[in-house]
Amino acid sequence: MxxxxxxxxxxxxxxxxxEPHISAQIMELxxxxxxxxxxxxxxAALKSQAEAVHTSDITTQVSLQQxxxxxxxxxxxxxxxxxNLAPANSAEAKxxxxxxxxxxxxxxxxxxxxxxxxxxxxxxxxxxSGWGWLVKVETGNEHxxxxxxxxxxxxxxxxxxxxxxxxxxxxxxxxxxxxxxxAAYVENIWSVINWKTAEERFVGTRAxxxxxxxxxx
Amino acid sequence: xxSTLMRSSALRSALRASAPKASTRAGLAGTSFxxxxxxxxxxxxxYGALEPSISGKIMELxxxxxxxxxxxxxxNxxxxxxxxxxxxxxxxxxxxxxxxxxxxxxxxxxxxxxxNLAPKNQGGGEPPSGKLSQAINDGYGSLEGFQxxxxxxxxxxxxSGWAWLVQDxxxxxIQxxxxxxxxxxxxxxxxxxxxxxxxxxxxxxxxxxxAExxxxIWDVVNWKAAEKRLK
Ligand SMILES: [Fe+2]
Numbered sequence: 131m132x133x134x135x136x137x138x139x140x141x142x143x144x145x146x147x148x149e150p151h152i153s154a155q156i157m158e159l160x161x162x163x164x165x166x167x168x169x170x171x172x173x174a175a176l177k178s179q180a181e182a183v184h185t186s187d188i189t190t191q192v193s194l195q196q197x198x199x200x201x202x203x204x205x206x207x208x209x210x211x212x213x214n215l216a217p218a219n220s221a222e223a224k225x226x227x228x229x230x231x232x233x234x235x236x237x238x239x240x241x242x243x244x245x246x247x248x249x250x251x252x253x254x255x256x257x258x259s260g261w262g263w264l265v266k267v268e269t270g271n272e273h274x275x276x277x278x279x280x281x282x283x284x285x286x287x288x289x290x291x292x293x294x295x296x297x298x299x300x301x302x303x304x305x306x307x308x309x310x311x312x313a314a315y316v317e318n319i320w321s322v323i324n325w326k327t328a329e330e331r332f333v334g335t336r337a338x339x340x341x342x343x344x345x346x347x
Numbered sequence: 348x349x350s351t352l353m354r355s356s357a358l359r360s361a362l363r364a365s366a367p368k369a370s371t372r373a374g375l376a377g378t379s380f381x382x383x384x385x386x387x388x389x390x391x392x393x394y395g396a397l398e399p400s401i402s403g404k405i406m407e408l409x410x411x412x413x414x415x416x417x418x419x420x421x422x423n424x425x426x427x428x429x430x431x432x433x434x435x436x437x438x439x440x441x442x443x444x445x446x447x448x449x450x451x452x453x454x455x456x457x458x459x460x461x462x463n464l465a466p467k468n469q470g471g472g473e474p475p476s477g478k479l480s481q482a483i484n485d486g487y488g489s490l491e492g493f494q495x496x497x498x499x500x501x502x503x504x505x506x507s508g509w510a511w512l513v514q515d516x517x518x519x520x521i522q523x524x525x526x527x528x529x530x531x532x533x534x535x536x537x538x539x540x541x542x543x544x545x546x547x548x549x550x551x552x553x554x555x556x557x558a559e560x561x562x563x564i565w566d567v568v569n570w571k572a573a574e575k576r577l578k
Binding site: 159163164167196200257258259260281282283300301302305306309310 | 408412413416445449505506507508527528529545546547550551554555
């Protein structure tokens with residue numbers, strides 16, 4: 131039983147491309163060390179799981195689940211995160227790159243500023259490590275937008291949920307540059323959100339949003 | 348501090364350094380009440396005194412910024428919950444409870460943590476003696492065996508949290524337990540020794556190499572403080 135092996139997806143920009151909002155040092159550690167560790171641990175856990183399936187060892191399979199959830203979540207979250215960031219001076223970093231999404235944001239929160247304030251409050255309310263996401267929730271033929279926070283590396287993978295963009299609120303995402311000033315990190319992240327990616331995920335399907343994971347196997 | 352947060356005597360002694368300052372507030376509906384405010388305890392050593400295990404910069408931010416924020420937020424939410432009680436607003440009280448748990452836990456955990464660390468010239472890293480030493484040897488074979496198990500527990504924390512050596516208040520036995528975020532050691536267990544595994548506790552010095560932090564911190568563990576907490 132061969133288990134799938136995941137690999138680190140390359141960043142779609144250089145480590146220093148998000149300066150001064152996110153330092154090159156943070157990006158390099160975050161991508162080449164933290165993200166890589168989730169992948170390494172995920173591959174090891176999947177290998178053990180494949181062996182446990184092969185030998186019909188159900189207790190081992192169950193005991194592996196939390197580790198798979200955590201490390202797979204770390205891989206999924208970071209893969210989506212790199213793609214939903216862009217250099218501040220690029221066209222993708224302007225919300226005008228997401229006309230349909232912005233229209234729905236305005237319909238939901240009144241205006242872009244109110245949405246940003248609500249998102250910021252959600253991010254700063256996280257107790258411990260976690261993520262904040264803008265999520266498209268599909269209900270039948272309708273869809274709506276929702277701000278969702280998740281703990282640790284729990285991924286947004288529910289039925290009918292499409293992650294539009296996410297912000298990493300683990301301390302490793304900002305500490306070397308912002309120290310305890312996480313409100314400033316949350317303020318500055320808006321300069322490097324990739325609205326083009328956000329628009330594509332918003333108009334696309336769940337499978338489209340997660341296609342980066344297939345590409346890094 | 349509310350009396351429920353002062354339940355354990357280990358905590359009481361740890362928090363003695365930050366003696367509550369009485370403050371009077373005019374209560375609603377003519378009732379008045381007096382409460383103590385939590386305050387940031389002074390560190391019993393200099394910020395740089397735990398180097399090279401923990402850098403002075405980390406200690407300063409950790410104590411002066413992070414711990415201070417827990418204290419400030421705890422006082423803020425304690426005040427809000429007192430008002431909600433005075434108004435008999437049960438929904439508001441319930442909504443505030445996770446915030447009290449988080450910020451109150453942050454205050455308790457860090458207060459105990461500062462006390463269970465010490466510079467080498469103040470006994471940091473000196474092995475435990477007496478009853479605690481006996482309990483560790485009985486349970487883990489040796490101090491090294493215990494530290495190995497403790498470091499595995501620290502490394503296994505998924506997200507932010509703490510690892511604690513605790514004493515079961517019912518059986519008296521010791522064990523290693525991990526707690527998420529700022530969940531404090533309360534109830535059935537008594538805190539003996541805690542290590543902060545939040546990234547802010549080590550990141551400026553160790554970055555993603557957290558195993559090195561977990562290894563280095565034993566050089567500045569104050570086992571005398573831990574011994575005093577054991578019943
Ligand atoms: Fe801490």
